[in-house]
Amino acid sequence: MFELRQYLLLFITATIWGSGFVAQKLGMSYISPFAFTFFRTLLGALFLIPVILFIRSYNQKHKYKQRTVNKRYLVIGSICCGFFLILSESLQQFGLVTVDVNKASFITSLYMIFVPILGIFLGHKITFKVILAVIISCIGLYLFCIKDEIAFERGDLLVFLCAIGFACHILVIAYFINHVDGVILSCGQFFCASFLGFVMMCFTGFPIAENLIKCIPALLYAGIMSNGVAYTLQIVAQKGINPTVASLILSLESVMGAVFGILFLNEVMTERELLGAALMFLAIIITQLKFNVLRKKTV
Known part of the structure; x- marks a missing residue:
């Protein structure tokens, strides 16, 4: 039951991220990538402050035992998570300047390959069924996102590096979530990421007020939903879950983005896209199956 709840939270995260690509693409029409990343991470941090205060008040009112905050792990975890978050989001934002949403979502989701590869160097075990699931996914x-042959450009490389960054982000979360509260860690990473984003924005220039006002709807959605809600759910849901399995579920953001296009933009999924989506869901199901090898007993 615990794993089912965690998987559901990860799926909700993927659903929110799937709709967030549109907001990111629209935001790039008005302000620079570093400015957009700074404001969205700052909004995510500010959104979580009242949430944390409410949780504390609720726990005190009902006399629930609150988890002790390990300040050392919280500070180090916030810095590490915040660094990989700002790095990945910035690379993705710069990549989206020249890369279309479908292609960007495909390359970004390749973090599901890098998570098990990097995890091996960290001592994480990887089973045959997980490897099979990653290949199928x-x-x-590919079938779902790529309609024509892939022609690699500079923007593609940026998004590819972003996928490696997100893989590191997932693995860092997998480590620190065992030592600190997930919501507080999420808030900490956003403050760290927003600080780094502000520093970079100082070098690249501040957005003009008129463009910033036009970008507010995209910033609010990306900041509150994609960051404040989705990234926090990711951190909370990763506790006790295999990082590779978590990355497979999170990669469904591409599929959920298409679902939103069908619901709100009257778009239609082709047979190729339906097959691709089915294979991705099949991959997740495979990770939950138990393969019993039958051996003939000798008398």
Whole structure:
């Protein structure tokens, strides 16, 4: 039951991220990538402050035992998570300047390959069924996102590096979530990321007020939903879950983005896209199956 709840939270995260690509693309029409990343992470941090205060008040009122905050792990975890978050989001934002949403979502979701690869160097075990699931999911992702042959450009490389950054982000979360409260860690990473984003924005220039006002709707959605809600759910949901399995579920953001296009933009999924989506869901199901090898007993 615990794993089912965690998987559901990860799926909700993927759903929110799937709709967030549109907000990111629209935001790039008005302000620079570093400015957009700074404001969205700052909004995510500010959004979580009242949430944290409410949780504390609720726990005190009902006399629930609150988790002790390990300040050392919280500070180090916030810095590490914040660094990889700002790095990945910035690379993705710069990539989206020249890369279309479908292609960007495909390349970004390749973090599901890098998570198990990097995890091996950190001592994480990887089973055959997980490897099989990653391969099937990658095939499904390709069928779902890529309509023509891939022609790599500079923007693609930026998004590819962003995928490696997100893989590191997932693995860092997997480590620190065992030592600190997930919501507080999420808030800490946003403050760290927003500080780094502000520093970079100082070098690249501040947005003019008129463009910033036009960008507010995209910033609010990306800041509150994609960051404040989704990234926090990701951190909370990763506790006790295999990082590779978590990355497979999170990669469904591409599929959920298409679902939103069908619901709100009257778009239609092709047979190729349906097959790709089905393979991605199949990959997740495979990770939950238990393969019993039957051996003939000798007398």
